[in-house]
Amino acid sequence: MAEVNLGVEFCGIKFPNPFMLSSAPPTTTGEMMGRAFEAGWGGAVTKTMALEKVEVINVTPRLTSLAFEGFGDEPRKLYGLENIEMITDRPLGVWLEEIEDLRRKYPGNVVIGSIMAEGSSSEDWKELAMKVEKAGAQMLELNFSCPHGGIPGKCVGKAIGQDPHVAADITRWVKEVVKVPVMVKLTPNITDVTVVAKAVQDAGADAVSAINTVSAFFGVDLETLEPKPSVWGYTTFGGYSGPGVKPIALRIMLELARSMKIPISGIGGIETWQDAAEFILCGATTIQVCTAAMMHGYDIIADMLEGLENFMEEKGFGSIPDMRGKILDKVVEFSRLDADRRVVSTIDRSLCIKDDLCYIACRDAGYQAISLDEARMPAVDEDKCTGCSLCMQVCPVWDCISMKERSVVK
Numbered sequence: 379m380a381e382v383n384l385g386v387e388f389c390g391i392k393f394p395n396p397f398m399l400s401s402a403p404p405t406t407t408g409e410m411m412g413r414a415f416e417a418g419w420g421g422a423v424t425k426t427m428a429l430e431k432v433e434v435i436n437v438t439p440r441l442t443s444l445a446f447e448g449f450g451d452e453p454r455k456l457y458g459l460e461n462i463e464m465i466t467d468r469p470l471g472v473w474l475e476e477i478e479d480l481r482r483k484y485p486g487n488v489v490i491g492s493i494m495a496e497g498s499s500s501e502d503w504k505e506l507a508m509k510v511e512k513a514g515a516q517m518l519e520l521n522f523s524c525p526h527g528g529i530p531g532k533c534v535g536k537a538i539g540q541d542p543h544v545a546a547d548i549t550r551w552v553k554e555v556v557k558v559p560v561m562v563k564l565t566p567n568i569t570d571v572t573v574v575a576k577a578v579q580d581a582g583a584d585a586v587s588a589i590n591t592v593s594a595f596f597g598v599d600l601e602t603l604e605p606k607p608s609v610w611g612y613t614t615f616g617g618y619s620g621p622g623v624k625p626i627a628l629r630i631m632l633e634l635a636r637s638m639k640i641p642i643s644g645i646g647g648i649e650t651w652q653d654a655a656e657f658i659l660c661g662a663t664t665i666q667v668c669t670a671a672m673m674h675g676y677d678i679i680a681d682m683l684e685g686l687e688n689f690m691e692e693k694g695f696g697s698i699p700d701m702r703g704k705i706l707d708k709v710v711e712f713s714r715l716d717a718d719r720r721v722v723s724t725i726d727r728s729l730c731i732k733d734d735l736c737y738i739a740c741r742d743a744g745y746q747a748i749s750l751d752e753a754r755m756p757a758v759d760e761d762k763c764t765g766c767s768l769c770m771q772v773c774p775v776w777d778c779i780s781m782k783e784r785s786v787v788k
């Protein structure tokens with residue numbers, strides 16, 4: 379079997395493995411980042427820092443969630459988190475000491491400083507970038523993407539990431555004053571993310587990371603009639619993260635990987651080694667994780683490392699670059715998909731639990747190709763089945779319904 383090397387070079391910096399904690403609650407302090415390195419994370423991005431003159435006040439509560447309630451005894455499983463949390467409320471001076479300390483104690487790990495200032499202030503961006511570089515951060519991540527916490531009349535967070543000119547100007551200012559690589563964290567809350575990505579690439583960015591959270595409103599408590607999360611009766615649009623955003627993040631990963639020359643750090647709903655493998659196959663060089671670490675703690679890294687290594691060994695990938703972007707040319711324009719070969723539904727009757735879901739779905743949202751016999755056992759009429767696969771999607775039993783190639787094309 380091929381020897382697998384999980385180490386990766388990103389913007390010229392060597393990472394022991396591609397996994398990082400993203401800028402978020404799991405990187406609230408240097409002490410926490412140190413514990414994460416000891417658990418096995420290759421790198422960590424600090425919670426976003428600002429100059430000391432910026433007053434950061436958090437509200438409470440600032441999280442709410444979407445959860446799957448499960449069948450029977452299955453536990454509640456969170457698939458989406460919404461936050462209205464601000465950037466770090468800890469003083470920059472303390473952070474700078476902690477970054478220095480982390481670099482001394484963990485020379486084999488990578489510390490990335492996430493920074494944010496007001497869009498029009500070149501002095502603030504430059505001062506902050508130089509201070510964080512001087513403290514020893516090996517890279518900077520410019521936060522152009524926080525979806526909430528906007529200040530009326532000021533250009534901060536996602537407002538920067540939605541304007542290619544402002545984003546490019548800031549990238550240029552920061553690049554003028556630091557030697558360490560500069561990564562730009564992009565917002566998904568934009569029609570075409572590649573416009574801003576290309577603008578910052580042209581302005582000198584060394585990498586991009588995507589995605590930050592997706593702007594969202596998580597609903598209304600029907601008992602109290604208050605919006606969620608309710609901050610004394612009121613709320614604001616927040617940032618959606620966790621497993622539910624992975625498909626959006628992967629689509630953006632593919633768009634970036636196809637159009638950019640600089641490397642990409644993939645973020646968004648990554649919880650398992652399988653998620654990480656998918657991001658790398660779609661073009662990511664490094665991986666960042668937030669919500670999964672908030673839900674399960676730092677130790678999920680052990681399974682991620684072992685799982686990814688085993689997968690790579692099994693598939694014959696010796697390194698992350700061997701595997702990176704391997705499926706890029708398989709995601710094509712709709713017009714290039716083969717419409718001549720067709721599938722039809724096939725039901726394994728030995729696995730059927732007779733809950734009628736396939737029958738109802740096909741009757742009310744398909745082509746009435748499934749009928750039930752007297753014993754409520756479903757049967758597929760292949761001549762009527764158009765191969766949409768809705769029956770397979772709604773069936774609660776894995777492998778009971780599959781799609782097989784139709785021999786005669788009509």
Ligand SMILES: Cc1cc2nc3c(=O)[nH]c(=O)nc-3n(C[C@H](O)[C@H](O)[C@H](O)COP(=O)(O)O)c2cc1C
Pocket residue numbers: 400401402403425426459461463464465466492521524563589590591617618619620621623645646647648666667668669670
């Ligand atoms: C509570 C919370 C706070 C966050 N704070 C920051 C932040 O300060 N700076 C930043 O760049 N991203 C921040 N993020 C965004 C995450 O770093 C990450 O981009 C996003 O959550 C998507 O990844 P995930 O699905 O793994 O959580 C925050 C996310 C959450 C949930």
